[in-house]
Amino acid sequence: xxxxxxxxxxxxxxxxxxxxxxxxARGHPVITVDLSTSGGSSGADVSAAEVAAHxxxxxxxxxxxxxxxxxxxxxxxxxxxxxAQDVDGIIGLGGSGGTALITPAMRALPVGVPKVMVxxxxxxDVSPYVxxxxxxxxxxxTDVAGLNRISRQVLGNAAHAxxxxxxxxxxxxxxxxxxxxxxxxxxxxxxxxxxEQLAADHDPLVFHATGTGGRAMEKLVDDGLVRxxxxxxxxxxxxxxxxxxxxxxxxRLDAIARTRVPYVGSCGxxxxxxxxxxxxxxxxxxxxNLHVHNPQVTLMRTSAGxxxxxxVFIAGKLNACDGPVRFLLPTGGLSxxxxxxQPFYDPDADAVLFETLESRVRQTAxxxxxxxxxxxxxxxxxxxxxxxxxxxxxxxERTRQEAR
Numbered sequence: 001x002x003x004x005x006x007x008x009x010x011x012x013x014x015x016x017x018x019x020x021x022x023x024x025a026r027g028h029p030v031i032t033v034d035l036s037t038s039g040g041s042s043g044a045d046v047s048a049a050e051v052a053a054h055x056x057x058x059x060x061x062x063x064x065x066x067x068x069x070x071x072x073x074x075x076x077x078x079x080x081x082x083x084a085q086d087v088d089g090i091i092g093l094g095g096s097g098g099t100a101l102i103t104p105a106m107r108a109l110p111v112g113v114p115k116v117m118v119x120x121x122x123x124x125d126v127s128p129y130v131x132x133x134x135x136x137x138x139x140x141x142t143d144v145a146g147l148n149r150i151s152r153q154v155l156g157n158a159a160h161a162x163x164x165x166x167x168x169x170x171x172x173x174x175x176x177x178x179x180x181x182x183x184x185x186x187x188x189x190x191x192x193x194x195x196e197q198l199a200a201d202h203d204p205l206v207f208h209a210t211g212t213g214g215r216a217m218e219k220l221v222d223d224g225l226v227r228x229x230x231x232x233x234x235x236x237x238x239x240x241x242x243x244x245x246x247x248x249x250x251x252r253l254d255a256i257a258r259t260r261v262p263y264v265g266s267c268g269x270x271x272x273x274x275x276x277x278x279x280x281x282x283x284x285x286x287x288x289n290l291h292v293h294n295p296q297v298t299l300m301r302t303s304a305g306x307x308x309x310x311x312v313f314i315a316g317k318l319n320a321c322d323g324p325v326r327f328l329l330p331t332g333g334l335s336x337x338x339x340x341x342q343p344f345y346d347p348d349a350d351a352v353l354f355e356t357l358e359s360r361v362r363q364t365a366x367x368x369x370x371x372x373x374x375x376x377x378x379x380x381x382x383x384x385x386x387x388x389x390x391x392x393x394x395x396x397e398r399t400r401q402e403a404r
Contacts, residue, residue, distance in 0.1 A: 260323030
């Protein structure tokens with residue numbers, strides 16, 4: 001059995017942190033961790049100096065006397081400290097500074113490890129703190145500034161939530177390897193067909209390509225929780241390149257290169273960039289081919305120039321992959337909207353995408369780009385994806401067996 005960790009700045013929040021630790025300790029071992037940057041001592045099991053020593057530049061990089069730089073450095077140190085521990089679960093308490101200090105370490109833990117953050121900023125936009133992980137955030141309601149009738153209730157609920165999670169861990173028995181798939185509404189028929197064909201001997205995990213979905217998928221790749229990836233819907237790259245609202249960031253596809261996981265990719269929804277309501281579309285795009293998907297989502301057709309930049313980005317990422325890679329090009333269209341009589345049908349723009357990928361990807365026996373003469377949602381294209389998946393995962397399994 002590991003321990004439940006209770007983390008925060010003991011120089012200002014010792015009473016609240018000890019209260020939470022006492023509640024959890026009734027049913028599970030607890031380790032308290034001080035993240036104060038004031039340099040004082042505390043009654044925590046792990047002192048701030050011990051945590052700070054984990055910073056790559058040593059404790060002096062943390063205790064600078066400047067609160068901003070000290071908190072940033074302590075966050076780095078705490079992340080390095082926490083990932084080296086046997087963590088059954090973690091709970092943190094704080095305001096905006098404490099939340100920014102504690103949550104990076106939570107995000108570094110594998111998905112499935114219970115993580116609870118009680119925060120004064122929990123009722124706002126918490127995406128910078130949670131990102132693509134499974135952190136549960138409790139609004140503190142009152143400030144985390146002493147124990148009172150409200151804070152005792154909120155802190156008690158949060159403590160008991162973590163206690164329940166660590167004392168009754170979810171047991172997932174799955175003897176089939178997991179495979180990650182990326183999906184958008186306009187690629188759903190393809191992803192559904194592929195998932196159904198793989199389900200007999202794999203556990204399909206489908207991620208919605210909304211920015212967060214792509215980051216979540218790649219975190220699971222980094223955590224070693226998926227055996228292979230069928231990245232049908234790479235549309236998040238469009239939003240990165242053209243400034244849409246569903247970008248997964250510059251790091252999209254980096255986990256594939258780091259882990260060398262078997263990878264089958266495609267051009268799903270590379271015909272579109274996502275914006276909010278029509279009036280939110282940037283002025284420079286107002287004369288482009290726009291499609292109102294619903295009152296909250298407006299799609300913009302990628303131009304030939306956009307497609308060239310998108311292909312250059314993807315090719316650069318694929319060239320960094322040393323594991324088995326197949327990238328299939330659906331020459332009959334990239335989505336439901338990219339087919340004859342549909343608003344995003346643009347064979348010329350698609351041709352630029354395909355030709356740039358073919359010319360920019362350094363193809364080898366293990367890294368190949370292949371054309372398939374079908375729309376991405378045609379059954380034949382799904383079959384081609386499955387065939388490519390079977391080929392590279394079978395080859396990877398044979399390599400593992402030979403290595404033994």
